[in-house]
Amino acid sequence: MCELLGMSANVPTDICFSFTGLIQRGGRTGPHRDGWGIAFYEGKGFRTFKDPAPSCQSKIAQLVQSYPIKSRAVISHIRQANRGSVCLENTHPFTRELWGRYWTFAHNGQLTGYETMETGHHRPVGQTDSELAFCWLLNQLEHRYPEPPVDMSEVFRFVTALCDQLREKGVFNMLLSDGEYVMSYCTNHLYWITRQAPFGHANLIDEDVEINFQEETTPEDVVSVIATQPLTGNENWQRMKPGEYGLFHFGKRIATNQAELSDVPFAAPRPGNQAPTEPLV
Amino acid sequence: MCELLGMSANVPTDICFSFTGLIQRGGRTGPHRDGWGIAFYEGKGFRTFKDPAPSCQSKIAQLVQSYPIKSRAVISHIRQANRGSVCLENTHPFTRELWGRYWTFAHNGQLTGYETMETGHHRPVGQTDSELAFCWLLNQLEHRYPEPPVDMSEVFRFVTALCDQLREKGVFNMLLSDGEYVMSYCTNHLYWITRQAPFGHANLIDEDVEINFQEETTPEDVVSVIATQPLTGNENWQRMKPGEYGLFHFGKRIATNQAELSDVPFAAPRPGNQAPTEPLV
Structure with missing residues (x-):
């Protein structure tokens, strides 16, 4: 199995604190030694850092920690291989273009009959x-919407139905983003938390690091973090249920399962790439 | 305009020396201040580092120099923007999947009527x-070969014809790779050099750095470097002519323009990803 980490924020945010916790699980406090990767969106572009080496020993992981990159949408993954050898092309997350956007995907679990x-x-x-x-998800999406869709609520409803099909083939915990939305889908292990004012302190579980979010944020900041297991010991992480999904839009959880989707402000214009503040999560 | 740097090698090779020369031109010895990027293949996978900041000031460029990554196929680019704003999504090289391989592309020049x-x-x-x-190249390739082609000689002949069409729209100097082949196409500025035994010394033009390739290589190593302008002052770089292309396969230049293509060993099996030696170029 593997571990997932995702972030959605309303201002470009440094994920260094959470990433520091996650990478300890890549060979030190956890068994996920078979590579790691992280993708950060900046506007419509993205950066990816990956390594088939264990994250707890990776020099590139040290770099990501020491030169923090700010983003409003991040997807990260540490791998414990089951299907496919340990090599760069098998290291998550995967990014492909669809409808003139880059889509990034990471998966925790194992499928059969795929x-x-x-x-x-x-x-x-x-x-x-x-x-x-x-690739199957992208193919299904493109088949259903050969032209770039306008109503993203409809698109994510369709993605949810596709995830339900994948869950029938085994364990399918997923993070998916187009740089604007971050979607999570749960089969068994996935937690989320939204941090907003009033901000407090937090302690990592996997490393002796404490942060005072109040010093790193402004009162307007909203940041959600999604992870396979909670990363902090003193905060109230919400556990997702089997078959539950969450859709996050610039920090806010805007939908969970189908009933809520019709009420949310989809197809919002993409804001610019300004960085008024730089919180850490 | 911009500057291109490509490498093809028969063993995983550290491009640090050449990259050190190139990035000086990103704001110090050259005017290419609008971002830079580099993609390294490792087997069928790749890593990309990019920054819309000038390469001579970029912390990520410093990282690439200090943690050298070894590869047999590299494409790099420093940008002086003409079409498109200075931002991450406009920063070369671009990588997309076709036929189950990642294709990487960088361009120097400017087109009209595109x-x-x-x-x-x-x-x-x-x-x-x-x-x-x-994207047009990929679309043309996929339209001509809906299924992955076996005879790559035919494919590169077709790419050359497509490049000729692009050259009619302006200046089109290009590097293209699938991780196995590195192809260069010239409109006005492109040089190449193949280094093999007996290896000698080389001095960078843009930075006071000298290297003794003999100390860094084995007698079997073959490494070709392609660049917009020569990077060293004491070696014999070959200038490409307008409309000329070069095709490099694991270090060796195996074809130039159409007449030679039928004589070369295409569709060779992909060798494994072992690293018997680690030369620097």
Whole structure:
């Protein structure tokens, strides 16, 4: 299995604190030694850092910690390989273009009977069930919406139905983002938390690090973090149920399962890439 | 305009020496202040580091120099923007999947009348003529070969014909790689050099750095470097002619323009990703 970490924020935010906790689980406090990766969106562009080496020993992971990059949408993953060898092309997250946006995907779990799923021209490069599932999702989305869709609420409803199908094939915990929305889907292990004013202190579980969010934020900041297991010991993480999904938009959780989706402000214009403040999570 | 740097090698090779020369031109010895990027292949996977900041000041560029990554195929670019604003999504190189391989592209030059070129479902994310030209190339390739082609000689002949069409729209100097082949196409400024035994010394033009390749290589190593302008002052760089292309396969230049292509060993099996030696170029 693997561990996932996602972030959605309303201002470009440094994920260094949470990432520091996560990477300890890549070989030190956890068994996920088979590589790690993190993708940060900046506007419509993204940066990805990846390494098939254990994150607790990775020099590139040290870099990510020491030169923090600020983003409103982040997806990260540490890997304990089941399907596919330990190599760069099998390391999550995976990013592909669809509808003129970059979509980023990471998966925790294991699927069976996935090999024959139709991916069309979205062909996997590596050998994982995860990348194949992502290619299948993209193929399904493109088949349903050959032109870029306007109503994203409809799109995410469709993604949820596709995730339900993948969950029938095994364990499928997922994070997916287009840089504006961050979506999480749970089969068994996924937690989330939204931090906003009044901000408090937090302590990492995996490393002796404490942070005072009040010193790092402004009262307007809203930041949500999604993780396979809670990263802090003194905060109230919400556990997602099997089949539950969450949709986050610039920090706020705007929908969970289908009933709520019709009430949320979808297809909002993309704000610019200004960085008025720089909180840490 | 911009500057390009490409490398093809028969063993995983550290491009640190050449990259050190290139990044000085990103704001210090050259005017290319509008971002930089570098993609390294490792097997079928790749890593990309990018920054819209000038390379001579970029902390991420310092990292790439201090944690050298070894690869057999590298494409790098420093940008002086003409089409498209200075931001991450407009920063080269661009990488997209086709036929289950990652293709990486960088362009130096400027095109006119490119806006209406048909890109199919390979939609640009940013606003550059370069990314649009890359999407058009991919669309043309996929239209001609809906299934992964076996005979790569035919594919590169077709790419050359497509490049000839792009050259009719302006200045089109290009580097393209699938991790196994590195292709260069010249409109006006592109040089190449192949280094092999007996290896000698080399001095960077843009920085006071000298290297003794003999100390860094084995007699079997073959490494080719392609650049917009020569990077060393004491070696014999070959200038490419307008409309000329070069095709490099694990260090060796195996073809230039169409006549030679039929004689070269295409569709060779991909070797594994072992690193017997680690030369620097």
